[in-house]
Amino acid sequence: MTEYGKPLRATPTPIPGLVVWELPVHGDSRGWFKENWQREKMTAAGLPDFGPVQNNISFNDAVGTTRGIHAEPWDKWVSLATGRIFGAWVDLREGPTFGAVFTCELDPSRAIFVPRGVGNAYQTLEADTAYTYLVNDHWSPDASYTFLNLADETAAVDWPIPLADAELSAKDAAHPGLAEVTPVPPRKTLVIGASGQLGRALHAEFGDAAHVEYATRADLDLSSPDLTTARRWREYDTIINAGAYTAVDGAETASGRSDAWAANVTGVAALAQIATDNQLTLVHVSSDYVFDGTLNRPYREDDAISPLGVYGQTKAAGDALVSTVRRHYIVRTSWVIGEGKNFVRTMASLAERGVDPKVVDDQIGRLTFTDDLARGIRHLLTRRAAYGTYNLTGAGQPTSWADVARRVFELTGHDPARVTGVSTEEYFASATAPVAPRPRNSLLDLERMEHTGFVPAEADERLRAYLGT
Template sequence: MTTFGKPLQAVETGIPGLVLWELPVHGDNRGWFKENWQHEKMVAAGLPDFGPVQNNISFNDAVGTTRGIHAEPWDKWVSVAAGRIFGAWVDLREGPTFGAVFTAEIDPSRAIFVPRGVGNSYQTLEADTAYSYLVNDHWSPAASYTFLNLADETAAIAWPIPLADVEISAKDLAHPRLADVTPMAPRKTLVVGANGQLGRALRAELGDAAHVEYATRDELDLTSPALATARRWRDYGTIVNAAAYTAVDLAETPAGRTDAWAANVTAVAALARVATAHGITIVHVSSDYVFDGTADRPYTEDDPVSPLGVYGQTKAAGDAIVATVPRHYVVRTSWVIGEGKNFVRTMASLAERGIDPKVVDDQVGRLTFTDDLARGIRHLVETGAPYGVYDLTGSGEPASWADVARAVFSLTGHDPARITGVSTEEYFATASGPVAPRPRNSVLDLTRIDATGFRPTDVDTALAAYLRA
């Protein structure tokens, strides 16, 4: 019997992401009414905003009709419009809960959210049962499915009506036992810009897991009109955008300006459209250059942007675009040091060659090493931190570029007094081409990233380790 008057309430099941929902049903002598799917109320109550695109109904004439166990690569909202079922769900995803089982009776006053990769099955307990499910992807023959036999001894589902006495399709009878099931892999992660210094650090951090893909500019053109169909995007859970135009001085030239806007804005907009359309989490790396550097304190994520030059303007525009994606992380960083040519390696080389450089001493910030940045990105995604903007740099005391140079000299066994500090204006006085304006204060506040449980590495510790490598 349908229970009337229950409040909307979520009930955990023991299988991660599989949540049973009690639904308010209002009845009188004419029948009953319920809000079977109400986006605003249900999302506010904790249901994932899973973006259904199709509603299917399976009508079952007889008691005992049994279907499943099917795990599809999409999420489902399962409910009953008429009648009653015994439902059984088995976790068929990779991970520690593989094979976990949950069962429950579902009538019109109950529904259940079934996440991607959890096997779904049911047995009708009343005649003329209408079984309804919303899904967030369209059926495709290219999609990857996982199945489990209804009679699997390991799952040991206690079917109310013995399987020998019910109607089951030949296909369902032929599904494998749990020992022979290939678990459903997680939704894929795509790293764009995989050959850059951050891309290489992400390769090291994320490794060669089967669900992680890396794409270079040659392999995936973000400005191509074909981007929308370049992948089966519903199979992807995360896109990490490690691609960017970072030649800040060259961006001040006519050709550089065009290239900077193409890479940092046009391409980002294309990725944002894909992420929004397919419910993908996008991770976008931003820069301290979105600020003008005039603040007398560290910049927070909520400070208004005020970029000085073309590079900073394109990064600020990209941030604004990514912020429109429902699932997004904008990771602002500064003074990035990774594999390949960079400021730290240059200073170490000058020290070894006996050259005493002049280095800017009126720009202050913190170094960020790419391994730390990659580790922080992974942390945000895997812990499900609240979406939004995060500052992520090395921790510890801010320093000027001249201070960093002196530390490099000292750590490599050279006299730090060989460094001469100069102003930005003096340093660029003899430049032969355009010079981008730099923020004088590039210090970013780390309070928000700290609150997620991530601890950025102290810059002094990281610098010493980098030079030893």
Template structure:
């Protein structure tokens, strides 16, 4: 039964970034009310300011309905509006905690923040359970996903309703075992202007790193700033290093050169800053103190 009046508190789990929250629920003879997600209070309590863009609801008719294990390239804030679930989360990210498991029950007075790359699954413990979750990206066919079998022997989740008696989809029944799952790599660093002088130096420094991607003008053209929002699936990156610039000093004094220099050195940089803000990316912009002085009066 839901416990009313709990304070908003966070509890860390053995999986890095996976955090359980107790939610204040206020009830009386009419029913109950809760703030399921309140940005100011929850970031103060330690919830990352993850920027949700979509709210999803999965309604489950029967107790024993089981879904998962799915890991997506976005963060989730999971709770229930009605009913109760047994949740199980598995770290499928590359690193020392790959395969780590955490389980807990979630009712309307609890929620859990699930970072991208952590496999998510649940089993309903009551009929008419409404499972809700906020996500900070939209589904994309080009994104990378990972899946794990609910019955995997390595993680050995003890489901309250045995899986042979539970309601599962055929797709979930046929997901791979842990030994067959490719760990999800960390988000990448993208270097722009990779054929320039600075870009070549960064290739020499970082060329052997699998988490660094190099883009030349042929891949991403900063002279066309309007093309930048659709140039990449930006949620796949955590850092952009902008080593691109218009550096032809003499040509920058011509009408055509001034247009190109402004597009690459100013307008495109502003577009990159908006992309970085929208996608929680660190933007490193490298410039010089050289000032182009126009002689045109």
């Protein structure tokens, strides 16, 4: 019997993410009324903002109608309009709770949120029972389902009406037992820009797990008009965009400007739209170049952007697009060092070859190594930190590029006095190609990132390790 007047309340179950919800139902002599789905109230009370896109209604006119244990590739909100059912849920996802079982009765005053990969089955306890499914993906014949036999001896569901007396389909009666079920893998993570220095570090951090995919530009063209159908995006949970146009000076040329806007803005806009349409988390790597470098303190995440050159302008525009995605992380960094050609490798090579370089000494910042950047990105995702922008660089004392060069010379056994510090203007005085303006202050405040529990690595210690000293 439907219970009236209950407050909205969530009750977790032994299956992670499977949550029973008590719903307020208001009734009188005319009947009853309830808010079956109320996004603002329910998400405030802890229901995931799962973004339903389809509403299905199932009607059962006979007691004992039993619908088999199906794990669908979407999240599901199940509630009743009339009648009463017995529900059984079995965790069919990869992980330590695989095979866990939960059962309870549902009526119009009680609903349940069923996460993707949890098998669900329902047995009608009253005639003329109708229940609704809100799901966050459109039904597709290409969708992948996982099934479990209703009579599986391991799950051992105690059906109120014995299956021998129930109404069920031949297909449901023939589904495999738990020992034969392939666990449902987690939603996928896609790393874009996998061939770049950060992409390679992300590959090392996340490894070759089956649910993590790596895409180069040849694998996935962000400028393609078919991008929205290039993958079944609802099978993904996270996109990490490690690809970008990073030729700072090249962006000041006619062709480079076009390429920078295409990669850093147009491509990012496409990813932002896909993430929004499919309820994905979008991780985007930003840059200190979105600031003009005129502050006399480290830049915080909420400081006003004011880019000086084309590259910074495209990164700022990309940040603005990503910030419209509800589930987003903008990871702002500076002075990135990874595998391949970079400033540290160049200085080490000059030291070894006996070249005494002139290096800029009026730009201040901290080195950031791609391994630590990848580690920080994984930390945000694993900890489910609050969405938004986070600064992430190496920690320690601020340095100039000339200071870094001297340290490289010293750590590789050469005289740091061979490095001569010069101003930015002096360094580029003889340049014949366009030169992008640089922020003089590239220091980023790390407090917000540290509050998530992440400990940024000391830049000097990482430099030592990078050089193998």
